[in-house]
Amino acid sequence: MQNPFENALNQIKRANIAKSFPSELIDRLMHPDRQVRISIPVIMDDGSQKIFEGYRVEHNNKRGPYKGGIRFHQDADMNEVNALALWMTLKCAVANIPMGGGKGGVTVDPKILSASELEKLSRGWARLMAPLLGPEKDVPAPDVNTNGEIMSWMLDEYEKITGEMSGATFTGKPISNRGSEGREEATSIGGLYVFNALRENLHLEGSLNVVVQGLGNVGGNAALLFEADGHKIISLSDSRGAILNEDGLDVKAVMGFKKQTGSVVGFPGSKEISQNELLTLACDVLIPSALENQITIENAKDIKAKLVLELANGPTTPEADDVLFAKGIYVVPDILANSGGVTVSTFEWEQNLKNEKWTKEEVLEKLKAKMEKEAVNVLDYSRNNNTDLRRGAFIVAMERLS
Numbered sequence: 346m347q348n349p350f351e352n353a354l355n356q357i358k359r360a361n362i363a364k365s366f367p368s369e370l371i372d373r374l375m376h377p378d379r380q381v382r383i384s385i386p387v388i389m390d391d392g393s394q395k396i397f398e399g400y401r402v403e404h405n406n407k408r409g410p411y412k413g414g415i416r417f418h419q420d421a422d423m424n425e426v427n428a429l430a431l432w433m434t435l436k437c438a439v440a441n442i443p444m445g446g447g448k449g450g451v452t453v454d455p456k457i458l459s460a461s462e463l464e465k466l467s468r469g470w471a472r473l474m475a476p477l478l479g480p481e482k483d484v485p486a487p488d489v490n491t492n493g494e495i496m497s498w499m500l501d502e503y504e505k506i507t508g509e510m511s512g513a514t515f516t517g518k519p520i521s522n523r524g525s526e527g528r529e530e531a532t533s534i535g536g537l538y539v540f541n542a543l544r545e546n547l548h549l550e551g552s553l554n555v556v557v558q559g560l561g562n563v564g565g566n567a568a569l570l571f572e573a574d575g576h577k578i579i580s581l582s583d584s585r586g587a588i589l590n591e592d593g594l595d596v597k598a599v600m601g602f603k604k605q606t607g608s609v610v611g612f613p614g615s616k617e618i619s620q621n622e623l624l625t626l627a628c629d630v631l632i633p634s635a636l637e638n639q640i641t642i643e644n645a646k647d648i649k650a651k652l653v654l655e656l657a658n659g660p661t662t663p664e665a666d667d668v669l670f671a672k673g674i675y676v677v678p679d680i681l682a683n684s685g686g687v688t689v690s691t692f693e694w695e696q697n698l699k700n701e702k703w704t705k706e707e708v709l710e711k712l713k714a715k716m717e718k719e720a721v722n723v724l725d726y727s728r729n730n731n732t733d734l735r736r737g738a739f740i741v742a743m744e745r746l747s
Contacts, residue, residue, distance in 0.1 A: 347662055349428035349637045355663045357431075360739030363732040370747045377404040377430055378411075380423065381477065385451065385469035390459050397453050399470050403483060404430035404446040407746060410481055411447030412437060412687060414488025414517075415470065415495075418636075421450035425637070429488075429658055432680055433687070438742035439719055440684040442691045447483055449474070455490045464498050467491075471499035475506045480513035480698060486690045487517040489561070489636070493529075497522050513697035516690035525693035526705035528686075531712065533566035535685015536656050537574060538716035539677060540630070543724060547675050549652060553629035556580040556650070558587075558620070560600065560609060563656050563683070564634030568596045576630070580623050581609050584635075587623040588615035625649060633660035640665045648674060655679040670733045678735035680742065681723050688712055 357374055383399040400423055403411040413433040426448045434446025451470060455463055477483050487496055500515040500522070518524035527534075544550065553576045557568045560583045568578050577593040585608040588594070594615065602612045610617050621644055624631065631650035633639050637659035640648060645661075645668035652675040655661065661669070661676055669676055692708055695701075703711075719741075727737025 347638050347641070348424050349659050350424045350431070352638075352659060352662055353428040353431045356735065356739060357743075359663060359666075360736045360743060363730050363736045364740050366743050366747055370743060374405065374431065374434070374743075374746070377402050377427060378406065379403040379477075380427070381474070382423065383470070383473040385466060385473060387462060387465045387469060389462055397451055397466055397469075399449070399451045399473070400426045401449040401474055401477060401483070401485075402426045402430035402447060403477070404448075405434040405746070406445035408437060409443035409445050410479075411483040412444035412486070412690065413447035413449065414486045415449035415451070415491050415499075416488035417451050417453050417455040417466075417490040417495075419452065419454040420636075421452045426450045428637070432658055434746070435739060435742040436680040436684045436687055438745040439680050439723065439738050440688050440715065441719060441745065442688055444484070444687065444691055447485070448488075449485055450488075463495070467495045467498040468502040471502040472506065475503050478503060478514050479507070479509060480511055480694065484513065484690075484694055485515055486687070492562075493517055493519040493522075493524060511697050511700075513694045516693040518693070523693075523697055525689055525696055525708060526703060527708035527712065528689045528693055529562065530566045530570070531689035532563045532656060532683050532686035533570055534709065535688060535712055535716050536567060536632070536654055536677075536682045537570050538685065538713050539682050539720040540652075540654055541574075542717040542720035543675075543677065546724060547652060549629060552576055554579050554627075555630045555632065556623060556626050556628045557632045557634060558582050558623055558639065558660075559633070559635035559657065560603060561634065563686075564632070565596075565600055567632050567634055567656055569600075571630070571632075572596045579628060580618070580626055582620060582623050582635075583609050586610035587618045587620055588612050589618050589623070589626070590615045630654055633657045635660070638662055640669070642668065645669055646672075648672070650674060652677065654682050656683045658683065666733065666735060676733065676735060677720075678738045681720060681734070681738045684719070685712055685716060688715055
């Protein structure tokens with residue numbers, strides 16, 4: 346598998362070719378401020394002790410506190426977390442929010458842990474990382490396989506240790522525990538706002554055929570939102586497989602089936618296909634919402650979508666970008682397309698610091714205005730520099746960081 350951090354570094358170099366930046370900025374972006382590795386001891390339900398490896402990378406805080414999610418995944422490692430932290434620095438700059446870039450993780454398959462083991466692991470991460478964290482220092486959030494409940498456990502542990510009680514150190518919390526309205530669907534609806542701001546300029550009008558890879562929080566919400574917006578969802582997938590119905594899937598029914606059976610595979614009226622078949626289906630919009638390195642040099646030549654909307658982080662490799670660009674396939678990059686999540690996380694942080702509570706309508710109105718403005722900004726930069734949308738977004742971010 347390709348090293349995601351090397352992919353991220355290559356993306357910076359490629360943007361620097363499209364528009365030259367000072368070497369000091371490039372060097373700075375290629376070296377994170379701090380990398381932390383911890384060992385988290387957890388007493389398992391059977392009484393044995395197991396040590397889990399955890400990470401936090403604080404990449405750059407020039408624009409504000411480090412900001413970025415914590416993922417629990419069996420393949421999480423320092424290279425992945427480094428890449429995600431770098432992308433977060435750029436994402437916050439593209440979204441034009443007062444945050445820097447960070448990311449965290451634990452190498453674990455959370456599906457094999459009990460609820461009590463998961464809580465101990467979450468509290469252990471927060472306890473060992475507490476000296477780094479704080480509303481003005483480093484503000485984590487959920488990511489792959491983490492959620493509001495895990496953020497609540499971490500925040501509780503942090504507050505016990507530090508006495509800092511604003512709630513602003515962790516975002517993505519449940520609404521009942523100082524979370525923000527609109528946060529759960531923010532990444533997905535932000536992606537829809539970006540898509541709608543660009544689609545007319547990219548000649549994608551009317552009702553479209555949409556393929557969504559990944560049916561977690563982001564992919565599931567994206568499928569529901571695009572369906573509600575009048576589009577036809579023809580294929581969906583989860584970690585166990587993918588399904589196709591060219592006449593359209595009932596997203597809510599598929600999600601209910603997955604909840605009952607554990608997978609989308611076998612949904613009545615659908616055909617089972619492979620993950621790679623899903624990625625290469627003829628469609629208007631392909632939405633990767635899973636993990637990195639899904640569209641590669643091996644399958645890029647077979648991609649038939651007219652537009653790729655990256656709601657996952659790093660789903661397309663630099664080499665694949667070149668193939669898609671040559672084929673005239675638009676790629677709306679992750680640092681723009683999925684920046685709605687960190688934007689509403691920043692709104693949550695602001696509400697906590699001010700002890701305010703905004704309505705969902707207020708949150709989504711602020712998010713929509715910001716996403717639409719930055720989407721058009723990235724499109725203009727890409728066209729003015731005769732390059733693709735990814736390099737356009739990187740140029741926007743690097744100008745704001747320089």
